[in-house]
Amino acid sequence: MQKLLNSPDDLEQLRRVLLAITDLKKPAVALCGSTGCEALGAKEVIKAFKEELKKQGLEGKVDIKETGCLGFCEKGPRLIIHPEDIAYFRVQASDVPEIVSRTLLNKEVIERLLYIDPTTGLPAHHLFDVPFYKYQNRLLMDNNAKVDPKNIEDYIALNGYKALAKVLSQMTPDEVMTEIKKSGLRGRGGGGFPTFQKWESTRRASETPKYVIINCDEGDPGAFMNRALMEGNPHCILEGFLIGAYAVGSHEGFIYVRQEYPLAVENMQDAIEQATAYGLLGKNILGSGFDFEVKIHWGAGAFVSGESSALMTAIEGRVGEPRPKYVHTSERGLWDKPTVLNNVETWANVPLIITNGGEWFAGIGSAGSKGTKIFALAGKVNNTGLVEVPLGFTLRDIIFKIGGGIRNGKKFKAVQIGGPSGGMIPEQYLDVPVDFDELKMLGAMMGSGGLIVMDNDTCMVDVARYFVNFLCEESCGKCVPCREGLKQARKILTDIISGKGEENDIEKLRQIAEASNAAALCALGQTSANPLLTTLRYFAYEYEAHIKEKRCPALSCKPLITFYVDPAKCNACTLCSRNCPVAAIDGAVGKIHIIDQDKCIKCGTCFEACRFKAIQKISGQPVPLPIPEEQRVRKPVKRGN
């Protein structure tokens, strides 16, 4: 068993030993083992590597490391070959023998596994030649590629826990607070509340004991940066947590993780056990006399539990409902004691601030929002994944430079930021710098940083209904405007997308939104109006088309669209009819196809299957009658002829 580290010198000694025994020239394969890549077959790739190395007699001569998420999930499973730092994407188990014999043994690069820049057509050999990474500033995410989250020594070798050692041996809590204040760090979980202020009120509160909490309830759909950090580099979060606990005078902490993240919990549990074994958690940490203990608490699936006061009642074992906040949780939180609750990403920033100084941190970002922020880029964009950029970066650069633009050459329509409490931002505001204050002015908010890109095929009324429905299901039911108002809003929106909208619906929606904003107790209820208000503000014409013309401009709302085979384009090849799940398409080889509108369930399978663009979506106008039986003759042509 590892000897306890009794002082900062012991830690430094261990780090030197670790560096000395590391052979930088030894070939190593670092493969992403996080949930995203696992879903794409990373486990099989690792297994294949182990088998292949054994087969070729290379066991022990090549290191295999499972690392955390590097963000470019779109092209997973991803691996990096050291020491040459060659990055391969979309690797499958069947590629492994070739990688071992060609790249590991003969140092050849396999071109087809490299990333090809779609604009230049040139391959990128190294990770940072890939445009997705080139424009990022990965202060938090970078180590995800370097450490095995299940091995504390990887983290220690990269100067891990050095900030903690510095704090415990050379800094008073006051000095830590000064650095945090200078840094200008604001909470990454949503509201952007200054971290210094939160900590300071808990520190000054007279009651004891004091608690600290890591919020990893990441309930915003479309956000997964907390999962990636906790899966990929749990020790960096723990280190920040310990520093915060020391600053505010807390000796007991909780980590609240949603139950949808089993791997994050597993890795964090391992991290806690290892840190305890090394003397970095528990009693008398690094010989400083400071004690700290951590417990993990599983969430049970409730969006509202991410709200700070609700999360605390959930840790107490009760139903997670928010409470009024005229008394701040920083003074009376968990079990009515002073409690600091911060998001995973906020805690992860703390060691960086201590290591490099508050002023250094304040030098990154925009006037009011400092440091970097991880955004989860998803939806209809080419490069989906996690993107870390300095605050103040523009949405346009994130979506087009890093994200590589819109999929399938379609046109950008809006980007949804901030989860269900955020808003939809249209094209004309894409050049606004993304920071906490600018987004508020647009009627959206940072939230946890989910960015969902939507193209012209996305109906804004349907998306508004999606969020209202989400909030309806997740409302805890305590306040009337949220509980009842959202239900009415959902009914009106459902009517609109079903072609039953009425003239004064828009006005009614506005009133409901304003009431909830003014009268709900917690931030979730108050901001529940944002998706409605921003779509009404920027996409009013879509609402009007649904209500007045019974037409869905995005051709997406099922009750308002009809699928139709254009006889002029139909190749009579039966591809669509063979794929139709309900046998609604009549036709044969050589016989132009017709959709039976009574049978059609509008699933869109035929639309995707057809290679001749013969299937059309029609909205707001009558469907043409089927052509007469005798005219349904067509000799199919082979594709490409």
Added chain:
Amino acid sequence: MSLEKTEFSEEIDRIIDKYTGEKGVLIQLLLEMQKELRWIPKEAVMRINQRLKIPVSEIYRVASFYTALSLKPRGRHLVRICLGTACYVRGGTRILDSVERLLGIKPSETTSDSRFSLETVNCLGCCALGPVIELDGQYYGRLTPANLGELLSKYK
């Protein structure tokens, strides 16, 4: 009042044993119960009430509030369809429609042969791979309605 012994009794008591004497355990206890038994039977509620002196009303309140806890028996395999925003705009509802059609059940229902239970989930955090579903803890990404049948047939 003593309770009749059932197939679950031993398991229930064993789980409760782990949580006696600690504060604020109800949610964690119910989550473990859910994991081991795949649902929260009435017997579990009554045993928790008896042994930990937590009111039955409070146990039911917690069990019905959280989506991870089920008061009905679940099937052998749990299909969870992600309807987070990213999956939604990439066709998550079409995946849901297809699974509903293939299994003949709606969300929060179980097939009559107890093979599958179907649920929707707000976000699995694999947004880059949408639409995503989770089958007994295993994630599957980049799905289309066409390849679902084959996937489901692997789960007997």
